[in-house]
Amino acid sequence: MASARTVRSVMLAHTWEEKIDPKGWLLSEKFNGRRAEFDGKVLRSSSGAVIAAPADFIKSLPPIPLDGELWTGRGEGNLQEVGSIVARQVPDARWSKVQFVVFDMPDPTAGAFTERFRIVQHALRNPPPRVQLVPYVECLGREHFDEVFEKIVAKQGEGIMLRRPDNLYTRRRVQSLLKRKKFFDAEAEVIGHQPGKDACEGMLGALVCKLDDGIVFEIGTGFTNAQRRNPPPIGSRVNFRYQEKSREGVPIGSPSYQGVRDPE
Numbered sequence: 001m002a003s004a005r006t007v008r009s010v011m012l013a014h015t016w017e018e019k020i021d022p023k024g025w026l027l028s029e030k031f032n033g034r035r036a037e038f039d040g041k042v043l044r045s046s047s048g049a050v051i052a053a054p055a056d057f058i059k060s061l062p063p064i065p066l067d068g069e070l071w072t073g074r075g076e077g078n079l080q081e082v083g084s085i086v087a088r089q090v091p092d093a094r095w096s097k098v099q100f101v102v103f104d105m106p107d108p109t110a111g112a113f114t115e116r117f118r119i120v121q122h123a124l125r126n127p128p129p130r131v132q133l134v135p136y137v138e139c140l141g142r143e144h145f146d147e148v149f150e151k152i153v154a155k156q157g158e159g160i161m162l163r164r165p166d167n168l169y170t171r172r173r174v175q176s177l178l179k180r181k182k183f184f185d186a187e188a189e190v191i192g193h194q195p196g197k198d199a200c201e202g203m204l205g206a207l208v209c210k211l212d213d214g215i216v217f218e219i220g221t222g223f224t225n226a227q228r229r230n231p232p233p234i235g236s237r238v239n240f241r242y243q244e245k246s247r248e249g250v251p252i253g254s255p256s257y258q259g260v261r262d263p264e
Contacts, residue, residue, distance in 0.1 A: 010037055010046045010067065010106065012173040016162055016180040022145040025162040026113070026136040030179055031101050032158035032244070033071030033082050038100075040064055045086070054091045060128035061100070066120065068102035068134075074156040080246055096130075103134040103161075106169055113167040136163070153182045158243070183241045186211070186251070187261050190236050194218060196228060203228035207238065207257065215249045222257035237261040 016022070035046040040063045043051045051070075072082045085094045102124065105116040117136070124133050139145050139162070149160045159181035167176040192208030204227070206220035219240050223231075232238050239261050243253025 009048075009171045010035060011104070011170055011177060013161065013177040013179040014173060014175055016178040020178065021142070022139045022162055023141045024165075025139045025178075026165055027139050027145065027148050028103060028134045028136045028161045028163070029152050029157050030159040030161045030181065031069040031071045031134075032074070032079050033069040033101070034079075034086050036068055036070045036086075036100065037106055038066040038068075051086050052089050052091050053086075054095050057091075057095060057098075057100075057130065060131065062123040064119065064123050065106045066100075066102050067104040067106040068100050071099050071101050072097045074158075079244070079252075099130050099132050101132045101134055104169065106171075108169045108171075110169065112165065113163055113169075114165045116169065149180060158182065181243060183243060185239060185241050185258070187237050187239050188212075188217075188219075190232050190234050190238060191216070192234065193231055194220075200228060204231040207231065209238065209240070211249075211251075213249065215251075217250050217255065219255045219257050221254050227257070232260050 036051060037044050037046070038061055041058075043053050043058060043061075045051055070082055070086055072078045072085070081094075082098060085092070085098060102120060104113065105120045107116065110116045110119065121133065124131065127133060137148065139148075145160075152158075152160055159179060162178040162180070164176040167174070188209035188211050190207050191210050193204055194206040194208060196203045196205035203225065204223065206218040208216065208218055210216050219238070222240070237260070239258040240251070240255050241258055242251035242255040244251075246252050
């Protein structure tokens with residue numbers, strides 16, 4: 001059953017900061033899909049729910065733990081598509097589009113990342129269809145880091161992952177695994193205010209905004225408490241940052257408030 005769960009978590013990344021020198025770290029593309037972990041028998045989501053993948057897909061995987069991303073490609077709309085595919089309790093023909101992009105071996109006893117990845121490389125030396133092994137490259141310095149990042153973004157990739165070669169597999173967010181994602185800046189008109197809940201009770205929860213093409217969406221992050229107590233008025237134009245748009249043109253990836261647009 002796709003709803004079956006086990007209590008576990010995956011290793012998660014912190015966000016890369018300018019003060020961190022990337023030289024010597026291992027770089028790879030950040031794939032914008034659905035995180036999946038294979039325990040040698042069952043494929044699970046990051047929350048522990050069993051993913052109902054086709055039987056031939058599961059049988060094609062080697063009997064070792066694998067950590068990766070279920071992915072249908074770069075560009076807008078693919079995150080929605082793969083989410084729709086893997087959420088079904090009965091797999092359908094769309095699984096033919098799904099790739100399992102493997103980047104680690106989730107075994108805390110298997111040593112440093114370079115040792116774990118060597119085991120994965122051996123197990124996937126002849127990868128089955130729809131399985132990819134993520135290529136890593138050692139970072140030579142900040143210029144090289146920026147160059148690799150820009151090449152990924154130019155191909156409509158989501159961003160880049162940085163991993164220390166001596167990284168140990170730990171089921172929590174760790175400083176030895178970092179991410180750098182692309183963002184887009186845009187502006188929109190405020191057309192409403194959503195009230196806050198819990199810690200934001202009595203303040204702004206989210207701005208209801210409209211793009212120039214008429215798309216309506218919400219901005220719920222990026223505010224200080226002072227801004228939540230005194231939000232931009234209806235009719236004002238605000239700047240925001242987002243990661244991508246859905247196929248319907250809606251900004252997704254936690255649109256973040258950047259401020260009221262400066263008057264021209």
